[in-house]
Amino acid sequence: xxxxxxxxxxxxxxxxxxxxxxxxxxxxxxxxxxxxxxxxxxxxxxxxxxxxxxxxxxxxxxxxxxxxxxxxxxxxxxxxxxxxxxxxxxxxxxxxxxxxxxxxxxxxxxxxxxxxxxxxxxxxxxxxxxxxxxxxxxxxxxxxxxxxxxxxxxxxxxxxxxxxxxxxxxxxxxxxxxxxxxxxxxxxxxxxxxxxxxxxxxxxxxxxxxxxxxxxxxxxxxxxxxxxxxxxxxxx
Numbered sequence: 001x002x003x004x005x006x007x008x009x010x011x012x013x014x015x016x017x018x019x020x021x022x023x024x025x026x027x028x029x030x031x032x033x034x035x036x037x038x039x040x041x042x043x044x045x046x047x048x049x050x051x052x053x054x055x056x057x058x059x060x061x062x063x064x065x066x067x068x069x070x071x072x073x074x075x076x077x078x079x080x081x082x083x084x085x086x087x088x089x090x091x092x093x094x095x096x097x098x099x100x101x102x103x104x105x106x107x108x109x110x111x112x113x114x115x116x117x118x119x120x121x122x123x124x125x126x127x128x129x130x131x132x133x134x135x136x137x138x139x140x141x142x143x144x145x146x147x148x149x150x151x152x153x154x155x156x157x158x159x160x161x162x163x164x165x166x167x168x169x170x171x172x173x174x175x176x177x178x179x180x181x182x183x184x185x186x187x188x189x190x191x192x193x194x195x196x197x198x199x200x201x202x203x204x205x206x207x208x209x210x211x212x213x214x215x216x217x218x219x220x221x222x223x224x225x226x227x228x229x230x231x232x233x234x235x236x
Contacts, residue, residue: 002035003223004074004097006065009043009081012162013193017080017216024220034223037072039065043160046084050125055087062087063094070096078102078219082191082211083123086132100222102215103134106189109214110138115186117141118209119179121172122192123159124152131191141183143175151175155192164198173204180206 003021007014018038025034041061049058062079069077078100079085085102092099110118117139120127127148130140143151154168172195179185187207190199196210 001223001225002037002073002075003100003219004066004069004072004077005036005038005219006041006062006069006077006079006084007038008040009046009079009084010159010162010194011043012197013080013159013212014038014040016193016196016212017078017219020213020216021220021223024216025223028220028224030224035073036223037069037074039068041065041084046081047156050083050086050123055090058084058087059090059094062091066091066095066097076100076222078215080212081193082131083126086125086129100215100219102211102218103131105218106131106209106211106214107135107138110187110189110209113187113209115209117184117186119143119176119183119185119188120191121151121176121188121195122155122190124148126191127151131189140189141179141185143179144183147175147178154198155195158197159192159194162194162197169198169202172198173202176204176206176208 005017021036045061046058066077074097076098082102088099088101115138119141120131127142130142142148150171154171158164158168176188179188187209190208190210193212
């Protein structure tokens with residue numbers, strides 16, 4: 001299946017998805033080349049629309065890109081941002097091709113690993129809405145009080161710059177440890193793709209599940225299958 005990615009939100013996240021999809025494809029040993037097309041969305045537009053709660057505005061942007069991916073031959077698409085999923089149900093209604101949703105398979109992955117109470121790190125809206133209230137079985141906790149704002153500020157800086165400094169890393173790690181030690185989280189969901197910049201090569205002190213890697217696995221599995229053009233959604 002030809003996969004389309006809406007990337008650019010942020011730039012490190014797009015590279016993370018691309019690199020890991022290529023890695024998964026090479027490990028699969030299949031002889032047919034992977035078919036992949038990427039469209040660029042502006043991170044600044046997404047941030048503005050999330051802050052304003054402008055679902056329709058972001059859907060209009062994504063719809064243009066979905067149509068562009070469809071015209072390029074993509075048979076399913078994925079948005080390479082958990083924050084970008086704040087409008088995913090509305091996008092599904094207008095997208096010309098099925099959407100591989102990052103959240104639909106995440107809870108199942110957590111439950112399979114025995115995690116029924118998890119913390120969340122990422123964008124403020126993602127944390128405050130507890131992953132857009134998408135979970136039905138697993139309980140979600142978030143950094144309390146001003147700690148949530150500090151995590152948000154650190155994460156947004158990382159997402160826009162593509163790099164993490166020691167202060168930002170410690171802010172994020174400390175929030176994760178406290179959710180596990182003080183709020184009973186069994187693991188922490190990395191609900192911002194760009195967080196890999198802070199975590200890669202460092203010991204954080206708690207168990208974590210990278211939502212982007214769960215999503216990437218679902219995208220890779222879809223890329224290996226024959227498309228079903230009658231479906232409006234591809235389950236992760």
